[in-house]
Amino acid sequence: SKLRVGLLFGGRSGEHEVSINSARAIATALQTGDNQSKYEVLPVYIPKNGVWQASEVGQQVLETGTPLVCDDSNPQQLWDFPPEVKTVDVWFPILHGPNGEDGTIQGLLTLMRVPFVGSGVLGSSVGMDKIAMKTAFAQVGLPQVNYKFIERSQVWSNACVFPKLCDDIEQSLGYPCFVKPANLGSSVGIAKVRSRSELESALDSAASYDRRIVIETGVTAREVECAVLGNDNPKASVIGEITYDSDFYDYETKYTDGRAQLHIPAQLPDNIITQIQEMAIEGFKAIDASGLARVDFFYVEATQEIFINEINTLPGFTAFSMYPQLWEASGIKFPELVDQLIQLAVEKA
Ligand code: ADP
Numbered sequence: 001s002k003l004r005v006g007l008l009f010g011g012r013s014g015e016h017e018v019s020i021n022s023a024r025a026i027a028t029a030l031q032t033g034d035n036q037s038k039y040e041v042l043p044v045y046i047p048k049n050g051v052w053q054a055s056e057v058g059q060q061v062l063e064t065g066t067p068l069v070c071d072d073s074n075p076q077q078l079w080d081f082p083p084e085v086k087t088v089d090v091w092f093p094i095l096h097g098p099n100g101e102d103g104t105i106q107g108l109l110t111l112m113r114v115p116f117v118g119s120g121v122l123g124s125s126v127g128m129d130k131i132a133m134k135t136a137f138a139q140v141g142l143p144q145v146n147y148k149f150i151e152r153s154q155v156w157s158n159a160c161v162f163p164k165l166c167d168d169i170e171q172s173l174g175y176p177c178f179v180k181p182a183n184l185g186s187s188v189g190i191a192k193v194r195s196r197s198e199l200e201s202a203l204d205s206a207a208s209y210d211r212r213i214v215i216e217t218g219v220t221a222r223e224v225e226c227a228v229l230g231n232d233n234p235k236a237s238v239i240g241e242i243t244y245d246s247d248f249y250d251y252e253t254k255y256t257d258g259r260a261q262l263h264i265p266a267q268l269p270d271n272i273i274t275q276i277q278e279m280a281i282e283g284f285k286a287i288d289a290s291g292l293a294r295v296d297f298f299y300v301e302a303t304q305e306i307f308i309n310e311i312n313t314l315p316g317f318t319a320f321s322m323y324p325q326l327w328e329a330s331g332i333k334f335p336e337l338v339d340q341l342i343q344l345a346v347e348k349a
């Protein structure tokens with residue numbers, strides 16, 4: 001009999017629309033070739049109010065590609081899961097950002113005792129939190145740009161402490177530097193700053209997004225990414241590169257058609273490719289990821305330095321996204337990739 005795959009998509013984060021597009025691509029892949037006889041899709045859509053919808057609604061959202069408009073007035077409804085949820089054999093959560101990629105959904109699915117695709121609670125939450133992630137990478141000796149962690153309370157402290165904090169950042173990291181909320185994604189809340197006044201307002205803004213903040217030295221580097229697939233013996237894909245005309249890879253550049261270009265495979269020396277692939281696997285293991293992750297790097301051509309930037313445990317998964325394209329270029333087609341991810345979920349459970 002067919003395995004019933006609960007495709008869990010939408011979600012409460014800013015990446016709701018991307019999630020719908022990822023889910024559409026995965027649903028199609030589950031109805032392609034050999035997958036058709038192996039899997040049955042149950043689309044479970046989570047609108048922006050967080051209330052899980054029955055599969056007829058999910059099907060409709062997959063078909064139209066349009067988010068459902070809903071009201072946010074009855075939080076009680078959050079616990080009324082559609083009864084079909086109980087029939088799912090394996091979950092495929094394809095939710096990006098907070099409440100999807102950060103271990104919260106993974107905790108719920110763990111309690112349901114049904115296998116699911118991707119990292120568990122620990123890998124997901126460590127991957128999402130830039131402070132925990134950097135600490136885990138540092139622990140295994142992965143090279144990173146210089147950084148500092150600070151708390152919101154330091155930014156919103158009295159007129160004595162704040163200037164000292166800024167002095168300290170200027171001295172230890174210099175300009176340009178990047179100010180980032182610890183727990184977002186898609187470049188939301190991230191600022192590149194070049195002066196004291198920009199630093200002050202970026203810190204203030206980041207503090208409004210998150211209790212904890214990361215500040216990093218800005219590097220001039222190529223942005224390259226590597227896809228990882230597997231559980232205990234993960235494999236690394238070919239390397240991809242992103243180029244764009246903007247100041248940095250910000251939200252608008254990420255999600256406006258035509259603003260960023262993907263280059264697969266990236267033109268890099270062989271020894272650099274090998275190093276990036278090894279570092280991607282080390283980073284994957286350092287946070288206890290499983291199933292899939294996209295690991296992002298900065299490559300400074302002049303000095304041949306490679307810095308690990310971040311890991312994304314539920315990367316974009318549309319037909320045009322980096323993750324599936326990297327595997328396609330490495331010899332694994334989209335439907336086969338989806339099949340392998342489900343098998344990895346079942347094996348791990
Ligand atoms: P997110 O998780 O939101 O994608 P990132 O840490 O990847 O956050 O930062 C988003 C983008 O900001 C990067 O893709 C890059 O373009 C730019 N960026 C971030 N940190 C640095 C840095 N230290 N030096 C240069 N560019 C950076």
Ligand code: MG
Nearest residue numbers: 185186310312
């Ligand atoms: Mg990220």
Ligand code: MG
Nearest residue numbers: 186187296310
């Ligand atoms: Mg990023």
